[in-house]
Amino acid sequence: MKYIVIGGVAAGMSAAMEINRTDELAEITVLERGENYSYGQCGLPYVINGMVPSTDAVIAKTVETFREKYDIDARVHTKVTKVDIRNQQVSGINLDSNQSFTLKYDRLLIATGSDPILPKWSGIDLEGIHTLKTLEDTDGIMADITEEVKHVTIVGAGYIGLEMAESFRSIGKKVTLIQRGDQLAKVFDQDMSKLIENEAVYNQVDVKLEEEVTGFSGEKRVNAVITDKGTCPTDLVLVSAGVRPNTKFLKDTAIQMNREGAIHVNAYMETSIPNVYAAGDCATHYHIIKQLDDYIPLGTTSNKQGRIAGANMARNPITFKGIVGTSIIKFFDLDLGRTGITETEAKRLNISYKVETRKDTDHAGYYPGVETLHTKLIYHSKTGQLLGGQIIGKKGVDKRIDVLATALYNQMTIQQLQDLDLAYAPPYNSVWDPIQKISRKT
Known part of the structure; x- marks a missing residue:
């Protein structure tokens, strides 16, 4: 049985390991566009402020471990650009050699995660503007946080925005936090969010609410954030405006997705197409309280859905019971x-x-x-x-x-x-x- 997994982080490798345990004859190929496998993205803010010593510390298993110990064909710098449902094959490109490839599958898991949202603001390509999602992002920020960087501006006050505000303050940087809505952390109610805002202000974070970013200024490197209320001089910018499912490469398929691009899955992690499964930040998550499919991308959910997808792909039927958004x-x-x-x-x-x-x-x-x-x-x-x-x-x-x-x-x-x-x-x-x-x- 030929299994292909697209994505080598939480959901993808949880599935690959479950297939490996369940089907002794499995031929497993994992296609990862990045350089690293199976790492804890939630630990990245603590690498930047030194609480975690390095990005190596958040890697659970290396690519070599999956190849040598578990006999998984774990590929890196491999970008999938097309899924051919009728012929059950995937196509893409090796980012190192620029050579294209096509592989056939018996069962396919899409575990491509999510990508940071980067609005088409003017100046978005200036140096010094970062997102935080991968180990490479983390290394880029750490290389850029020099002594000359005195003032950091964070755009967006979700989980990553808040954690990074603390991280930058803990290494002595002045921090401005810009949020277009009227509260920090919109996953809380406004009365509770006020406590979060008070804590930010107490720790000398300059909080700007109901202020919308329109662009950035600078010749080669960013030197200011432009908003609908003025200009905020800065030495470095972290954009934390949310994430969206990494599923654009599926747009020409019949795989059903919601408005945000998350793949609809049932309790067995099956998509609308036979032999195609999805899990993690690119898939929907059934919410027990709302009693509907939701999209709340979290590491715990990715690992659970990945394990369940792998079990079902290997014909050991178990179901995903849902989330409550914890x-x-x-x-x-x-x-x-x-x-x-x-x-x-x-x-x-x-x-x-x-x-x-x-x-x-x-x-x-x-x-x-x-x-x-x-x-x-x-x-x-x-x-x-x-x-x-x-x-x-x-x-x-x-x-x-x-x-x-x-x-x-x-x-x-x-x-x-x-x-x-x-x-x-x-x-x-x-x-x-x-x-x-x-x-x-x-």
Whole structure:
């Protein structure tokens, strides 16, 4: 059986390894346009500020490991430009030799991930303007962050924008953060986002909201960001305006995609075409709470979908149960956690909901080192089913967000949170956990 996997990072290599374990006679070829395989993209901001020693540290397995230990034909600098569904073959070009190739497959996985969005702003090709997605991007930024670079401007305040604002500040750079919307981190509700904004300002990040970038100025290298409200002098720019699925090469196929270009998949990671599968940041993700296909590209989901795709390709049927949209990031001294849907999303989906908020402590108030937790829960106004949660604080956020994510997965009501047998000792919690205290108010 000839398996071809397009994409050699999270979803692609999770699938390849699952095929390798399941089908002893598998002939696996992986086509990766970049230079590296199987690395942790989420660790890249911490390479730039030195918390992680180098890009080598985030590589889980090298290309040579896949070739020599697992007998996988792992290719690099190999760009796929066409998928011929009728003849079950893929075509493309080797970026080193500039030679074209065509390969036949019995089963194909598309795991091409996503690419950073780069609007067609004037001056976008100037030196000193970066995105952050790959190891090569990281090395480029690190080479460019010289002592002469005093001021960095970040365009976009999503996860990467926030993490990089902290990263650049931690190495002594002045940071301006430009966001065209009216809040930072739009995956949070605006009341919770205000806490994030306050933390940014406290750490001397110049936050510019409701300001839209129109271009960049400079002769050879960028020296300013031009917006609809003025000019922001800068020495380096990071564009973090979101990502889109890397699926343009499929436009002439009959593979069904959504408006954003994410490939529609079912629970078995099958596409609309027989023997063609998709997983990760280029595919849709079924949302358990919304009960519809969504697009929330995260590393955890990519690895799960990749493993499930590989199992099904090798005829070991298992299903992807869906996501609830759980995520957490560190932002200076705060941890920002969220899961399920926000109040904003509930309104957009016309879901009848109620909200409870609470400011509490992360552990028993009489034990030293107590910190504040800001918690917000959204639940169905008629059934009481938990719909989502947001927690921001200095300690204990990860513990509670994972509890809420588990409750969402099991479609529990907010009242049932009171019945959970959660860990308690004064250094870690109060006798009633903060999320249980909220549930008692309903």
